[in-house]
Amino acid sequence: MDVTVLCDAVAVFPEPVETALPGWSAEHQEWTAANLPGNVAADGGWLLHFHCYLVTSERGAVLVDTGIGPAGSDAAQWLGTAGRLPTLLAAAGVGADDIDTVILTHVHLDHAGWNTTESGRPRFANATYVVQQAELDHLGDGPAYERYLKPIAAAGQLRAMRGSGALGDLRLLLTPGHTPGHQCVVTAVAILGGDVLVHPAQARWPELVYVYERDPAVAVTSRRDVLALAAATGLPLAAAHPHTALTGTASAQDLSNLHCRLGQR
Structure with missing residues (x-):
C-alpha cells in the first residue's frame, strides 16, 4: 500500500487563531512555533494546509477527501486561493477515471470541493463516493447536499456507511463531533484523520476545541480515541490541515520528520 499526500492548497x-480555537494561549502558540513551525504564518496567524490523500494498492486507487476545489468554488473564495488537485493527481500518474473510491471524511466545502466538474457531473466518474449515513442525515436536502452530493447520488455513485467498518483493505472509523458523520480512514501506513483535529496543538491538548465543531464534547472524545489509536498502533495521524503527521504522544521527538513515514508498507 502507498499513501501520497496531495496538498490541494x-x-x-x-480568522485569528484565538477566535477559531477558544482557550488559545501563549503556551499553545509557543509550542506550535517550536515544534511545528509549518503551521504558523509569517504574521503569527494560523497557516492551514488542505490535504487530500491518495491510497493505492493492488486493489486500486482511493482518494480521501477532494479539497477546496477550483477557482470560483465556495472554499476558494473563502480562502482567496484555488485548489490544484487534478494537477497533483496527474503528477502522481493517476487520472480522474482511475479513482475507484472517494472517501469523504465529512462534507464541508474544503473537503468536497472537487467532487464534481464545472458542468455538475461527478468528477471521478468511475468511483463510488463513500460517506457516513449520519452525515447524510445531518445534511438533509440542504445546500451542502445539493452542491456536493446530489449529482453523485443522481449518478448512482453514492454509498452510505452506517458506523465503523471495513472498506476493502481500509477501515473506516466513525468519529463524530466535528460533524455528526465525521469519519477517519485507517490504512496500513497512517490514520487519515480529516478534521478529527484541525490544529496540531490539539494533539498535545485534545481538550482544545474548535469553534466550528458541531458537538465540542463529542469531538474531544473522538480526538482522544484517535490519538490513543495512533499511539497504540504506532501509525502517524495524518489530518487534513496540519503541516505534518502526528502521533498519539505528540512529543517533539515523535513529531520530527514523521511525514516521511507516509509511504509504502
Missing part, C-alpha cells in the same frame, strides 16, 4: 485561516 495552503492558506492563512481567515
